[in-house]
Amino acid sequence: MIYPDLDLEIPEELGRVHFVGIGGSGMSGIARMMHAAGVPVTGSDRSANYSTKTLEELGIRVSIGHDAANVGDADTLVVTGALWQDNPEYQHALAHGLPVLHRSHALAWLARGKRLVSVAGAHGKTTSTGMIVTGLLGLGADPSFVNGGIIESLEVSSARGGDDLFVIEADESDKSFLLYDTAIALITNVDPEHLDFYGSREAFMAAFIDFARAAGEQVVISADDPGALEVLEALRADADADAAAGADESDASRTPVIRTFGEAEGADVRLVSVDDSGPVRFVVETDGQRHEARLQVFGRHNAVNATGALAVLLGLGYEPGPALDAISAFGGTKRRFEFHAEVGGVRVYDDYAHHPTEVAALLDSARAVVGDGRLIAIHQPHLFSRTSLFHREFAEVLERGADRTVVLAVDGAREDPVPGVTGALVSDDFADPSKVVYIDEWQRAADYLAEIAEPGDVMVTMSCGTVYRIIPQVVAALRGRFEAR
Numbered sequence: 001m002i003y004p005d006l007d008l009e010i011p012e013e014l015g016r017v018h019f020v021g022i023g024g025s026g027m028s029g030i031a032r033m034m035h036a037a038g039v040p041v042t043g044s045d046r047s048a049n050y051s052t053k054t055l056e057e058l059g060i061r062v063s064i065g066h067d068a069a070n071v072g073d074a075d076t077l078v079v080t081g082a083l084w085q086d087n088p089e090y091q092h093a094l095a096h097g098l099p100v101l102h103r104s105h106a107l108a109w110l111a112r113g114k115r116l117v118s119v120a121g122a123h124g125k126t127t128s129t130g131m132i133v134t135g136l137l138g139l140g141a142d143p144s145f146v147n148g149g150i151i152e153s154l155e156v157s158s159a160r161g162g163d164d165l166f167v168i169e170a171d172e173s174d175k176s177f178l179l180y181d182t183a184i185a186l187i188t189n190v191d192p193e194h195l196d197f198y199g200s201r202e203a204f205m206a207a208f209i210d211f212a213r214a215a216g217e218q219v220v221i222s223a224d225d226p227g228a229l230e231v232l233e234a235l236r237a238d239a240d241a242d243a244a245a246g247a248d249e250s251d252a253s254r255t256p257v258i259r260t261f262g263e264a265e266g267a268d269v270r271l272v273s274v275d276d277s278g279p280v281r282f283v284v285e286t287d288g289q290r291h292e293a294r295l296q297v298f299g300r301h302n303a304v305n306a307t308g309a310l311a312v313l314l315g316l317g318y319e320p321g322p323a324l325d326a327i328s329a330f331g332g333t334k335r336r337f338e339f340h341a342e343v344g345g346v347r348v349y350d351d352y353a354h355h356p357t358e359v360a361a362l363l364d365s366a367r368a369v370v371g372d373g374r375l376i377a378i379h380q381p382h383l384f385s386r387t388s389l390f391h392r393e394f395a396e397v398l399e400r401g402a403d404r405t406v407v408l409a410v411d412g413a414r415e416d417p418v419p420g421v422t423g424a425l426v427s428d429d430f431a432d433p434s435k436v437v438y439i440d441e442w443q444r445a446a447d448y449l450a451e452i453a454e455p456g457d458v459m460v461t462m463s464c465g466t467v468y469r470i471i472p473q474v475v476a477a478l479r480g481r482f483e484a485r
Contacts, residue, residue: 002083002090003197004102004176010109011099015075017106019043020089022062023052026171027080029146029158030106035060036160037110044070044089050150050334051157068092075099078106081174082413104176107146107168111180114144114166117312120177120211121188121222123358124305127297128188129169131309131330136165138326139318143167149333149352165316170211172204173197177211185215185256186312188305190227191357196385196415209234215256220311224262224304232258261311262304269311276300276368284310286320293324296331299365306330335468337365337460341475344482345455348474354382354464356393363401366460373456376449377402378470380463381410381426384418388425395429399436406449409440411465442470450477 019031022043028051035041035058044063045052052062063070068088071077077093077100093100101109119129126149133145134153143165146158170177170185173194190208198204208231212219219235222228238255261269272290275281281294282303295302306327313323332338335352342348347369353362359379366375377398381387387394387410398405407423427438439445449459459474461467 002079002081002085002102003174004081004104004179006175006178008101008105010101010105011076014039014099014101014109016040016042016073017076017078018071018074018089019078020066020087021045021080021083022055022060023047023049024080024082025051025148025150025157026107026146026169027078027103028052028055029148029156030078030103030110031055031060032058032156033110033144033146033158033160034106042070042072042074071098076101078103081176102176104171104174104179108179108181110144110146111166111168115164115183116180117165117167117184117186117316118170118177118180118182118211118215119168119186119188120170120172120208121186122172122191122193123355123361124188124301124308125169126333126352127302127336128186128305128309129167130333131306131327132186132312133167134330135309135313135318135323135326136167136316138329139313139322141165147333149335151333152331153329172207172211175207178207178214182211182215183217184312184315185212185219186308187212187219187221187228187231188308189222189225189357190231191225191355192227193355193386195389196383205230213238213255218257218259218315220259220261220308220315222262222304222308223260223264223267232260257315259311259315261307269307269314271303271307274300274303276303276365278368282306284320284324286310286314289320291320291324293328295328298337298368299361301361301365337362340471341478343475343478344453346453346457346459346478346482348471348478349458349460350468350471351460351462352464353462354386356390356397359394359462360397360401362460362462363397366458367401370458371456373458374403374454375401376453376457376459377405378408378445378449378459378461378467378474379405379423379426380408380461380465380467381423382413382463382465384410384412384415384421387423388418388421391425392429394426395436398426399430399432403435404452405430405436406445407436407438408442408445408467408470411463411467413465442473446470446473446477449474450481453478453481
Protein backbone atom coordinates (compact mmCIF):
# COMPACT_ATOMS: atom_id res chain seq x y z
CA MET A 1 0.00 0.00 0.00
CA ILE A 2 1.32 3.45 -0.94
CA TYR A 3 -0.13 6.39 0.95
CA PRO A 4 -0.14 10.00 -0.29
CA ASP A 5 2.27 12.52 1.21
CA LEU A 6 -0.10 15.34 2.11
CA ASP A 7 2.81 17.79 2.32
CA LEU A 8 4.26 16.95 -1.10
CA GLU A 9 4.67 19.94 -3.40
CA ILE A 10 3.12 18.91 -6.71
CA PRO A 11 5.23 19.97 -9.73
CA GLU A 12 3.70 22.57 -12.01
CA GLU A 13 4.87 20.66 -15.10
CA LEU A 14 4.65 16.87 -15.17
CA GLY A 15 6.13 16.13 -18.59
CA ARG A 16 5.43 12.61 -19.83
CA VAL A 17 3.35 10.68 -17.27
CA HIS A 18 3.23 6.92 -16.71
CA PHE A 19 0.35 5.45 -14.68
CA VAL A 20 1.03 2.24 -12.74
CA GLY A 21 -2.36 0.56 -12.26
CA ILE A 22 -3.99 2.54 -15.06
CA GLY A 23 -6.96 0.17 -15.34
CA GLY A 24 -8.44 1.09 -11.95
CA SER A 25 -11.67 3.06 -11.93
CA GLY A 26 -10.10 6.18 -10.46
CA MET A 27 -6.74 5.90 -12.22
CA SER A 28 -8.26 5.41 -15.67
CA GLY A 29 -10.40 8.53 -15.25
CA ILE A 30 -7.41 10.65 -14.24
CA ALA A 31 -5.34 9.27 -17.13
CA ARG A 32 -8.15 10.09 -19.54
CA MET A 33 -8.29 13.66 -18.20
CA MET A 34 -4.54 14.19 -18.50
CA HIS A 35 -4.61 12.85 -22.05
CA ALA A 36 -7.43 15.27 -22.88
CA ALA A 37 -5.35 18.10 -21.41
CA GLY A 38 -2.53 17.30 -23.82
CA VAL A 39 -0.26 15.49 -21.38
CA PRO A 40 1.60 12.51 -22.95
CA VAL A 41 0.28 9.47 -21.04
CA THR A 42 1.24 5.80 -20.88
CA GLY A 43 0.26 3.16 -18.36
CA SER A 44 0.36 -0.43 -17.21
CA ASP A 45 -1.80 -2.86 -15.28
CA ARG A 46 -1.67 -6.49 -14.27
CA SER A 47 -4.55 -7.44 -16.56
CA ALA A 48 -6.67 -5.96 -19.32
CA ASN A 49 -10.19 -4.71 -18.60
CA TYR A 50 -12.84 -2.39 -19.99
CA SER A 51 -10.92 0.69 -18.88
CA THR A 52 -7.58 -0.34 -20.40
CA LYS A 53 -9.31 -1.10 -23.70
CA THR A 54 -11.06 2.28 -23.84
CA LEU A 55 -7.80 4.08 -22.99
CA GLU A 56 -6.04 2.24 -25.81
CA GLU A 57 -8.82 3.35 -28.16
CA LEU A 58 -7.87 6.92 -27.24
CA GLY A 59 -4.30 6.26 -28.35
CA ILE A 60 -2.80 5.70 -24.89
CA ARG A 61 -0.17 2.96 -24.77
CA VAL A 62 -1.11 0.45 -22.07
CA SER A 63 1.23 -2.41 -21.12
CA ILE A 64 -0.27 -5.53 -19.55
CA GLY A 65 1.97 -6.81 -16.80
CA HIS A 66 4.43 -4.80 -14.73
CA ASP A 67 8.02 -4.33 -15.85
CA ALA A 68 10.54 -1.53 -15.36
CA ALA A 69 10.80 -1.18 -19.13
CA ASN A 70 7.18 0.00 -19.25
CA VAL A 71 8.22 3.33 -17.68
CA GLY A 72 10.14 4.19 -20.86
CA ASP A 73 11.00 7.87 -21.11
CA ALA A 74 8.38 9.05 -18.62
CA ASP A 75 9.19 12.12 -16.52
CA THR A 76 6.62 11.44 -13.77
CA LEU A 77 5.11 8.29 -12.29
CA VAL A 78 1.51 8.20 -10.99
CA VAL A 79 0.69 5.25 -8.74
CA THR A 80 -2.46 3.77 -7.28
CA GLY A 81 -2.52 3.42 -3.52
CA ALA A 82 -3.12 -0.32 -3.88
CA LEU A 83 0.33 -0.82 -5.39
CA TRP A 84 2.78 -3.18 -3.73
CA GLN A 85 6.05 -1.53 -2.68
CA ASP A 86 8.11 -4.02 -4.70
CA ASN A 87 6.42 -3.14 -8.01
CA PRO A 88 9.27 -2.99 -10.57
CA GLU A 89 8.01 0.23 -12.19
CA TYR A 90 7.74 1.97 -8.83
CA GLN A 91 11.19 0.76 -7.83
CA HIS A 92 12.60 1.94 -11.18
CA ALA A 93 11.21 5.43 -10.59
CA LEU A 94 12.70 5.58 -7.10
CA ALA A 95 16.09 4.37 -8.34
CA HIS A 96 16.19 6.96 -11.13
CA GLY A 97 14.86 9.91 -9.12
CA LEU A 98 11.59 10.29 -11.02
CA PRO A 99 8.85 12.21 -9.21
CA VAL A 100 6.25 9.74 -7.91
CA LEU A 101 2.72 11.06 -7.41
CA HIS A 102 -0.11 9.26 -5.67
CA ARG A 103 -3.22 9.29 -7.86
CA SER A 104 -4.76 11.88 -5.52
CA HIS A 105 -1.86 14.24 -6.28
CA ALA A 106 -2.53 13.79 -9.99
CA LEU A 107 -6.20 14.61 -9.43
CA ALA A 108 -5.26 17.68 -7.39
CA TRP A 109 -3.01 18.78 -10.27
CA LEU A 110 -5.90 18.46 -12.72
CA ALA A 111 -8.27 20.40 -10.47
CA ARG A 112 -5.93 23.31 -9.72
CA GLY A 113 -7.55 26.68 -10.28
CA LYS A 114 -11.05 25.18 -10.59
CA ARG A 115 -14.13 25.63 -8.42
CA LEU A 116 -14.11 22.19 -6.90
CA VAL A 117 -17.10 20.14 -5.75
CA SER A 118 -15.76 17.21 -3.69
CA VAL A 119 -18.01 14.29 -2.77
CA ALA A 120 -16.92 12.22 0.24
CA GLY A 121 -18.45 9.54 2.42
CA ALA A 122 -18.15 5.90 3.29
CA HIS A 123 -21.05 5.01 0.96
CA GLY A 124 -22.92 6.59 -1.92
CA LYS A 125 -20.22 8.93 -3.18
CA THR A 126 -19.85 7.40 -6.66
CA THR A 127 -23.59 7.52 -7.27
CA SER A 128 -23.90 11.01 -5.76
CA THR A 129 -21.04 12.28 -7.93
CA GLY A 130 -22.72 10.80 -10.99
CA MET A 131 -26.01 12.45 -10.06
CA ILE A 132 -24.37 15.87 -9.62
CA VAL A 133 -22.58 15.58 -12.96
CA THR A 134 -25.75 14.39 -14.72
CA GLY A 135 -27.70 17.24 -13.14
CA LEU A 136 -25.17 19.89 -14.16
CA LEU A 137 -25.05 18.63 -17.74
CA GLY A 138 -28.85 18.58 -17.90
CA LEU A 139 -28.93 22.17 -16.66
CA GLY A 140 -26.61 23.31 -19.44
CA ALA A 141 -23.36 23.44 -17.49
CA ASP A 142 -20.13 21.93 -18.81
CA PRO A 143 -18.18 20.70 -15.78
CA SER A 144 -15.00 18.68 -15.65
CA PHE A 145 -15.38 15.56 -13.53
CA VAL A 146 -13.60 12.49 -12.27
CA ASN A 147 -15.81 9.80 -10.76
CA GLY A 148 -14.94 6.47 -9.18
CA GLY A 149 -17.26 4.62 -11.53
CA ILE A 150 -18.41 4.86 -15.15
CA ILE A 151 -21.59 6.92 -15.54
CA GLU A 152 -23.84 4.73 -17.68
CA SER A 153 -25.41 7.48 -19.77
CA LEU A 154 -22.03 9.04 -20.56
CA GLU A 155 -20.05 5.76 -20.80
CA VAL A 156 -17.07 7.43 -19.12
CA SER A 157 -15.91 8.08 -15.56
CA SER A 158 -14.28 11.41 -16.38
CA ALA A 159 -14.33 14.25 -18.88
CA ARG A 160 -12.77 17.65 -19.34
CA GLY A 161 -15.36 20.43 -19.49
CA GLY A 162 -15.26 24.08 -20.41
CA ASP A 163 -16.65 25.54 -17.16
CA ASP A 164 -14.72 26.44 -14.03
CA LEU A 165 -16.64 23.73 -12.14
CA PHE A 166 -14.83 20.46 -11.40
CA VAL A 167 -16.71 17.60 -9.66
CA ILE A 168 -14.75 14.76 -8.06
CA GLU A 169 -15.30 11.70 -5.94
CA ALA A 170 -12.95 12.38 -3.03
CA ASP A 171 -11.36 9.34 -1.37
CA GLU A 172 -11.30 9.28 2.41
CA SER A 173 -9.57 5.89 2.71
CA ASP A 174 -6.08 7.37 3.05
CA LYS A 175 -6.81 11.04 3.91
CA SER A 176 -6.24 12.05 0.29
CA PHE A 177 -9.50 14.01 0.32
CA LEU A 178 -7.62 16.56 2.42
CA LEU A 179 -5.37 17.38 -0.56
CA TYR A 180 -8.04 19.15 -2.56
CA ASP A 181 -8.87 22.84 -2.57
CA THR A 182 -12.58 22.15 -2.15
CA ALA A 183 -15.16 24.89 -2.63
CA ILE A 184 -18.29 22.82 -1.98
CA ALA A 185 -18.07 19.58 0.02
CA LEU A 186 -20.80 16.94 -0.03
CA ILE A 187 -20.61 14.46 2.86
CA THR A 188 -22.98 11.58 2.20
CA ASN A 189 -22.28 9.82 5.52
CA VAL A 190 -19.44 9.18 7.96
CA ASP A 191 -19.59 5.48 8.72
CA PRO A 192 -16.17 4.57 10.18
CA GLU A 193 -14.17 2.55 7.66
CA HIS A 194 -10.50 2.04 6.77
CA LEU A 195 -9.55 1.70 10.41
CA ASP A 196 -6.51 -0.30 9.30
CA PHE A 197 -5.17 3.04 8.03
CA TYR A 198 -6.61 5.45 10.61
CA GLY A 199 -6.03 3.29 13.64
CA SER A 200 -9.11 4.52 15.50
CA ARG A 201 -12.61 5.82 15.01
CA GLU A 202 -11.52 9.15 16.53
CA ALA A 203 -8.84 9.65 13.88
CA PHE A 204 -11.33 8.78 11.13
CA MET A 205 -13.84 11.32 12.45
CA ALA A 206 -11.14 13.99 12.83
CA ALA A 207 -10.23 13.63 9.15
CA PHE A 208 -13.84 14.25 8.07
CA ILE A 209 -14.05 17.28 10.33
CA ASP A 210 -10.87 18.64 8.76
CA PHE A 211 -12.29 17.97 5.29
CA ALA A 212 -15.50 19.84 6.10
CA ARG A 213 -13.69 22.77 7.73
CA ALA A 214 -11.51 23.24 4.66
CA ALA A 215 -14.45 23.78 2.27
CA GLY A 216 -14.18 27.31 0.94
CA GLU A 217 -17.87 27.95 0.29
CA GLN A 218 -20.34 25.34 1.53
CA VAL A 219 -20.67 22.00 3.25
CA VAL A 220 -23.65 19.86 2.22
CA ILE A 221 -24.02 17.15 4.83
CA SER A 222 -26.40 14.39 5.85
CA ALA A 223 -28.82 15.20 8.65
CA ASP A 224 -29.56 11.50 9.20
CA ASP A 225 -26.21 9.76 9.59
CA PRO A 226 -24.84 9.64 13.17
CA GLY A 227 -21.25 10.18 12.07
CA ALA A 228 -22.21 13.10 9.86
CA LEU A 229 -24.06 14.64 12.80
CA GLU A 230 -20.81 14.59 14.78
CA VAL A 231 -19.10 16.49 11.96
CA LEU A 232 -22.05 18.86 11.82
CA GLU A 233 -21.78 19.50 15.55
CA ALA A 234 -18.10 20.41 15.14
CA LEU A 235 -18.90 22.81 12.28
CA ARG A 236 -21.63 24.51 14.29
CA ALA A 237 -19.26 24.85 17.23
CA ASP A 238 -16.81 26.57 14.86
CA ALA A 239 -19.53 28.93 13.66
CA ASP A 240 -20.48 29.77 17.26
CA ALA A 241 -16.84 30.46 18.09
CA ASP A 242 -16.47 32.72 15.04
CA ALA A 243 -19.62 34.59 15.99
CA ALA A 244 -18.43 35.02 19.56
CA ALA A 245 -15.09 36.33 18.28
CA GLY A 246 -16.84 38.81 15.99
CA ALA A 247 -15.53 37.30 12.75
CA ASP A 248 -16.85 39.05 9.62
CA GLU A 249 -17.32 37.88 6.04
CA SER A 250 -13.70 38.66 5.12
CA ASP A 251 -12.23 36.76 8.07
CA ALA A 252 -10.18 33.73 6.94
CA SER A 253 -11.46 31.75 9.91
CA ARG A 254 -15.08 32.04 8.77
CA THR A 255 -16.74 28.64 8.60
CA PRO A 256 -18.39 27.49 5.36
CA VAL A 257 -22.13 27.76 4.86
CA ILE A 258 -23.83 24.58 6.06
CA ARG A 259 -26.70 22.95 4.14
CA THR A 260 -28.23 19.72 5.49
CA PHE A 261 -30.17 17.06 3.63
CA GLY A 262 -32.04 13.89 4.50
CA GLU A 263 -35.19 12.64 6.15
CA ALA A 264 -34.64 14.29 9.54
CA GLU A 265 -37.00 17.01 10.69
CA GLY A 266 -35.38 20.36 10.09
CA ALA A 267 -33.12 19.26 7.21
CA ASP A 268 -32.67 22.14 4.76
CA VAL A 269 -33.44 19.81 1.85
CA ARG A 270 -35.76 17.21 3.30
CA LEU A 271 -36.75 13.87 1.83
CA VAL A 272 -40.44 13.73 2.71
CA SER A 273 -41.61 10.45 1.20
CA VAL A 274 -40.22 7.55 -0.83
CA ASP A 275 -41.81 4.85 -2.97
CA ASP A 276 -39.16 2.23 -3.73
CA SER A 277 -41.45 -0.49 -5.10
CA GLY A 278 -39.89 0.09 -8.53
CA PRO A 279 -37.65 2.80 -9.98
CA VAL A 280 -37.66 5.05 -6.96
CA ARG A 281 -40.15 7.91 -6.63
CA PHE A 282 -39.81 10.52 -3.92
CA VAL A 283 -40.81 13.96 -2.69
CA VAL A 284 -38.41 16.57 -1.33
CA GLU A 285 -39.14 19.79 0.48
CA THR A 286 -36.96 22.89 0.48
CA ASP A 287 -37.81 26.49 1.39
CA GLY A 288 -41.38 25.42 2.14
CA GLN A 289 -42.00 24.01 -1.34
CA ARG A 290 -42.44 20.35 -2.24
CA HIS A 291 -41.12 18.76 -5.44
CA GLU A 292 -41.70 15.27 -6.85
CA ALA A 293 -39.17 13.19 -8.75
CA ARG A 294 -38.77 9.75 -10.27
CA LEU A 295 -35.37 8.23 -10.87
CA GLN A 296 -34.31 5.55 -13.33
CA VAL A 297 -32.58 3.55 -10.59
CA PHE A 298 -33.86 1.44 -7.72
CA GLY A 299 -33.56 1.73 -3.97
CA ARG A 300 -34.47 4.05 -1.14
CA HIS A 301 -30.80 4.93 -0.69
CA ASN A 302 -30.80 6.46 -4.16
CA ALA A 303 -33.58 8.83 -3.15
CA VAL A 304 -31.27 9.93 -0.33
CA ASN A 305 -28.34 10.27 -2.75
CA ALA A 306 -30.48 12.35 -5.09
CA THR A 307 -31.54 14.61 -2.23
CA GLY A 308 -27.87 15.28 -1.41
CA ALA A 309 -27.10 15.96 -5.08
CA LEU A 310 -30.04 18.37 -5.21
CA ALA A 311 -28.69 20.20 -2.16
CA VAL A 312 -25.36 20.68 -3.96
CA LEU A 313 -27.08 22.05 -7.07
CA LEU A 314 -29.10 24.44 -4.91
CA GLY A 315 -25.83 25.61 -3.39
CA LEU A 316 -24.57 26.29 -6.91
CA GLY A 317 -27.58 28.55 -7.51
CA TYR A 318 -29.94 26.33 -9.47
CA GLU A 319 -33.70 26.18 -8.90
CA PRO A 320 -35.05 22.98 -7.26
CA GLY A 321 -37.57 21.96 -9.93
CA PRO A 322 -35.23 22.05 -12.94
CA ALA A 323 -32.39 20.63 -10.84
CA LEU A 324 -34.48 17.59 -9.81
CA ASP A 325 -35.59 17.04 -13.40
CA ALA A 326 -31.96 17.05 -14.50
CA ILE A 327 -30.87 14.65 -11.75
CA SER A 328 -33.70 12.29 -12.71
CA ALA A 329 -31.94 11.55 -16.00
CA PHE A 330 -29.23 9.70 -14.07
CA GLY A 331 -29.21 6.09 -15.23
CA GLY A 332 -26.73 4.60 -12.79
CA THR A 333 -23.03 3.80 -12.76
CA LYS A 334 -21.32 0.59 -13.71
CA ARG A 335 -21.02 -1.95 -10.90
CA ARG A 336 -23.98 -0.38 -9.07
CA PHE A 337 -26.72 -3.01 -9.36
CA GLU A 338 -25.67 -3.49 -12.97
CA PHE A 339 -27.65 -6.05 -14.95
CA HIS A 340 -25.52 -8.62 -16.80
CA ALA A 341 -27.64 -11.51 -18.04
CA GLU A 342 -30.85 -13.51 -17.79
CA VAL A 343 -30.72 -17.27 -18.29
CA GLY A 344 -33.70 -19.57 -17.73
CA GLY A 345 -35.55 -16.77 -15.95
CA VAL A 346 -32.62 -16.21 -13.55
CA ARG A 347 -31.31 -12.62 -13.60
CA VAL A 348 -27.69 -11.88 -12.72
CA TYR A 349 -26.56 -8.48 -11.40
CA ASP A 350 -23.30 -7.06 -10.05
CA ASP A 351 -22.70 -4.42 -7.40
CA TYR A 352 -19.73 -2.72 -5.75
CA ALA A 353 -21.13 -3.07 -2.22
CA HIS A 354 -18.30 -3.98 0.15
CA HIS A 355 -19.33 -2.64 3.57
CA PRO A 356 -22.21 -3.99 5.70
CA THR A 357 -24.18 -0.76 5.32
CA GLU A 358 -23.81 -0.88 1.53
CA VAL A 359 -24.73 -4.56 1.39
CA ALA A 360 -27.87 -3.92 3.43
CA ALA A 361 -28.93 -1.05 1.14
CA LEU A 362 -28.23 -3.15 -1.96
CA LEU A 363 -30.30 -6.09 -0.74
CA ASP A 364 -33.17 -3.80 0.22
CA SER A 365 -33.23 -2.23 -3.24
CA ALA A 366 -32.81 -5.60 -4.99
CA ARG A 367 -36.04 -6.77 -3.36
CA ALA A 368 -37.90 -4.36 -5.59
CA VAL A 369 -36.94 -6.36 -8.70
CA VAL A 370 -37.10 -9.90 -7.29
CA GLY A 371 -40.88 -10.27 -7.31
CA ASP A 372 -41.87 -13.82 -6.33
CA GLY A 373 -38.37 -15.22 -6.79
CA ARG A 374 -35.49 -15.54 -4.35
CA LEU A 375 -32.59 -13.17 -3.79
CA ILE A 376 -29.26 -15.00 -3.92
CA ALA A 377 -26.22 -13.06 -2.73
CA ILE A 378 -22.70 -13.87 -3.96
CA HIS A 379 -20.46 -12.19 -1.42
CA GLN A 380 -16.73 -11.78 -1.89
CA PRO A 381 -15.20 -10.39 1.32
CA HIS A 382 -12.76 -7.60 0.43
CA LEU A 383 -9.58 -7.08 2.47
CA PHE A 384 -8.50 -9.26 5.35
CA SER A 385 -8.68 -6.28 7.71
CA ARG A 386 -12.27 -5.44 6.77
CA THR A 387 -13.34 -9.08 6.99
CA SER A 388 -11.79 -9.41 10.44
CA LEU A 389 -13.53 -6.25 11.66
CA PHE A 390 -16.97 -6.76 10.11
CA HIS A 391 -17.59 -10.49 9.55
CA ARG A 392 -20.43 -10.55 12.11
CA GLU A 393 -22.08 -7.49 10.57
CA PHE A 394 -21.79 -8.97 7.06
CA ALA A 395 -23.38 -12.21 8.24
CA GLU A 396 -26.22 -10.32 9.91
CA VAL A 397 -27.18 -8.20 6.88
CA LEU A 398 -26.75 -11.07 4.40
CA GLU A 399 -28.86 -13.46 6.47
CA ARG A 400 -31.55 -10.84 6.92
CA GLY A 401 -31.60 -9.51 3.36
CA ALA A 402 -30.92 -12.53 1.12
CA ASP A 403 -32.71 -15.85 0.81
CA ARG A 404 -29.47 -17.68 0.09
CA THR A 405 -25.82 -16.57 0.25
CA VAL A 406 -22.67 -17.96 -1.31
CA VAL A 407 -19.54 -16.61 0.38
CA LEU A 408 -16.33 -16.68 -1.65
CA ALA A 409 -12.69 -16.46 -0.62
CA VAL A 410 -11.38 -13.10 0.61
CA ASP A 411 -9.98 -10.76 -2.04
CA GLY A 412 -6.99 -9.43 -0.10
CA ALA A 413 -6.11 -6.84 -2.78
CA ARG A 414 -3.24 -4.78 -1.33
CA GLU A 415 -3.04 -6.76 1.94
CA ASP A 416 -1.03 -9.83 2.89
CA PRO A 417 -3.07 -12.85 4.04
CA VAL A 418 -3.92 -13.03 7.74
CA PRO A 419 -3.97 -16.50 9.31
CA GLY A 420 -7.50 -17.55 10.21
CA VAL A 421 -9.19 -14.74 8.26
CA THR A 422 -11.18 -16.35 5.46
CA GLY A 423 -14.67 -16.12 4.01
CA ALA A 424 -15.67 -18.83 6.47
CA LEU A 425 -15.67 -16.15 9.19
CA VAL A 426 -18.76 -14.70 7.53
CA SER A 427 -20.56 -17.97 6.81
CA ASP A 428 -19.88 -19.33 10.30
CA ASP A 429 -21.66 -16.32 11.83
CA PHE A 430 -25.02 -17.13 10.20
CA ALA A 431 -27.60 -18.18 12.79
CA ASP A 432 -29.24 -20.42 10.17
CA PRO A 433 -26.50 -22.39 8.37
CA SER A 434 -28.99 -23.62 5.76
CA LYS A 435 -29.03 -20.11 4.26
CA VAL A 436 -25.31 -19.92 3.50
CA VAL A 437 -22.42 -21.87 2.02
CA TYR A 438 -18.73 -20.99 1.84
CA ILE A 439 -17.04 -22.05 -1.41
CA ASP A 440 -13.51 -20.82 -2.02
CA GLU A 441 -13.16 -22.07 -5.60
CA TRP A 442 -15.01 -20.09 -8.24
CA GLN A 443 -16.00 -22.84 -10.66
CA ARG A 444 -17.46 -24.91 -7.83
CA ALA A 445 -19.33 -21.80 -6.67
CA ALA A 446 -20.71 -21.17 -10.17
CA ASP A 447 -21.82 -24.81 -10.51
CA TYR A 448 -23.50 -24.68 -7.09
CA LEU A 449 -25.34 -21.47 -7.97
CA ALA A 450 -26.66 -23.02 -11.18
CA GLU A 451 -27.73 -26.11 -9.26
CA ILE A 452 -29.85 -24.18 -6.73
CA ALA A 453 -31.22 -21.57 -9.16
CA GLU A 454 -34.88 -21.47 -10.14
CA PRO A 455 -36.71 -19.25 -12.65
CA GLY A 456 -37.53 -15.90 -11.05
CA ASP A 457 -34.42 -15.82 -8.87
CA VAL A 458 -32.12 -12.79 -8.80
CA MET A 459 -28.39 -13.32 -8.20
CA VAL A 460 -26.18 -10.43 -7.16
CA THR A 461 -22.40 -10.46 -6.93
CA MET A 462 -21.12 -7.95 -4.39
CA SER A 463 -17.65 -6.63 -3.64
CA CYS A 464 -15.32 -3.84 -4.72
CA GLY A 465 -12.83 -6.58 -5.58
CA THR A 466 -12.71 -8.99 -8.51
CA VAL A 467 -16.03 -10.77 -7.96
CA TYR A 468 -17.55 -9.42 -11.19
CA ARG A 469 -15.16 -11.73 -13.03
CA ILE A 470 -17.09 -14.78 -11.81
CA ILE A 471 -20.18 -13.69 -13.75
CA PRO A 472 -19.21 -15.39 -17.06
CA GLN A 473 -18.71 -18.65 -15.14
CA VAL A 474 -22.08 -18.29 -13.43
CA VAL A 475 -23.83 -17.48 -16.71
CA ALA A 476 -22.16 -20.45 -18.44
CA ALA A 477 -23.21 -22.76 -15.61
CA LEU A 478 -26.79 -21.47 -15.81
CA ARG A 479 -26.86 -22.06 -19.56
CA GLY A 480 -25.52 -25.54 -19.04
CA ARG A 481 -28.45 -26.27 -16.76
CA PHE A 482 -31.38 -24.44 -18.36
CA GLU A 483 -30.51 -24.38 -22.07
CA ALA A 484 -29.40 -28.00 -22.20
CA ARG A 485 -32.91 -29.19 -21.40
